[in-house]
Amino acid sequence: KQEVTQIPAALSVPEGENLVLNCSFTDSAIYNLQWFRQDPGKGLTSLLLIQSSQREQTSGRLNASLDKSSGRSTLYIAASQPGDSATYLCAVINNAGNMLTFGGGTRLMVKP
Amino acid sequence: DAMVIQNPRYQVTQFGKPVTLSCSQTLNHNVMYWYQQKSSQAPKLLFHYYDKDFNNEADTPDNFQSRRPNTSFCFLDIRSPGLGDTAKYLCATSRWADRGETQYFGPGTRLLVL
Numbered sequence: 541k542q543e544v545t546q547i548p549a550a551l552s553v554p555e556g557e558n559l560v561l562n563c564s565f566t567d568s569a570i571y572n573l574q575w576f577r578q579d580p581g582k583g584l585t586s587l588l589l590i591q592s593s594q595r596e597q598t599s600g601r602l603n604a605s606l607d608k609s610s611g612r613s614t615l616y617i618a619a620s621q622p623g624d625s626a627t628y629l630c631a632v633i634n635n636a637g638n639m640l641t642f643g644g645g646t647r648l649m650v651k652p
Numbered sequence: 653d654a655m656v657i658q659n660p661r662y663q664v665t666q667f668g669k670p671v672t673l674s675c676s677q678t679l680n681h682n683v684m685y686w687y688q689q690k691s692s693q694a695p696k697l698l699f700h701y702y703d704k705d706f707n708n709e710a711d712t713p714d715n716f717q718s719r720r721p722n723t724s725f726c727f728l729d730i731r732s733p734g735l736g737d738t739a740k741y742l743c744a745t746s747r748w749a750d751r752g753e754t755q756y757f758g759p760g761t762r763l764l765v766l
Contacts, residue, residue: 544694571751583656583742583757584695629694638751642694 563630675743
């Protein structure tokens with residue numbers, strides 16, 4: 541059974557710092573991996589999707605990498621801003637299925 | 653704007669008192685999902701509907717049921733809520749059930765069981 545773990549569970553940084561969020565998964569036979577953002581009182585918003593054949597995806601200040609063989613993904617946020625404060629979740633879809641398996645999330649606080 | 657709407661946003665119920673959560677969508681998507689997210693934990697898929705076909709996850713308790721009377725609406729019924737059912741319940745939709753399809757999430761309903 542696929543298990544997805546995110547470290548750290550919470551992170552607080554001053555504005556302007558570059559930071560890395562980590563995601564690991566136990567079964568490397570994945571179809572794709574997504575990073576989501578969850579704001580209080582709002583739904584999950586998909587940020588980046590990496591297909592299993594890809595190594596990374598970029599959107600603005602966000603860069604997600606995927607190392608399928610080691611079961612790891614990182615989300616790099618450059619020049620963090622207070623508006624980046626949210627919970628970030630990673631989720632995978634296995635080759636053998638079509639449903640998302642989520643990690644527990646990293647709660648990020650960017651202080652002005 | 654097309655969206656996924658959940659009502660109510662907050663619900664308090666008593667132990668054992670049935671409760672129904674509502675989800676509606678204006679995206680005209682074929683698939684609707686219900687997730688349970690406990691505090692600081694990963695969202696966990698309870699079940700999903702592909703059109704009218706109901707698909708239950710193997711470890712979803714029998715206490716949880718769902719109805720989809722039409723394309724736009726889907727309900728989550730908790731027949732006898734326990735204290736452990738306190739959580740945020742997320743509804744999501746996708747056009748198809750294919751692995752590459754994006755899921756669109758509603759804001760969730762926070763349920764507190766006392």
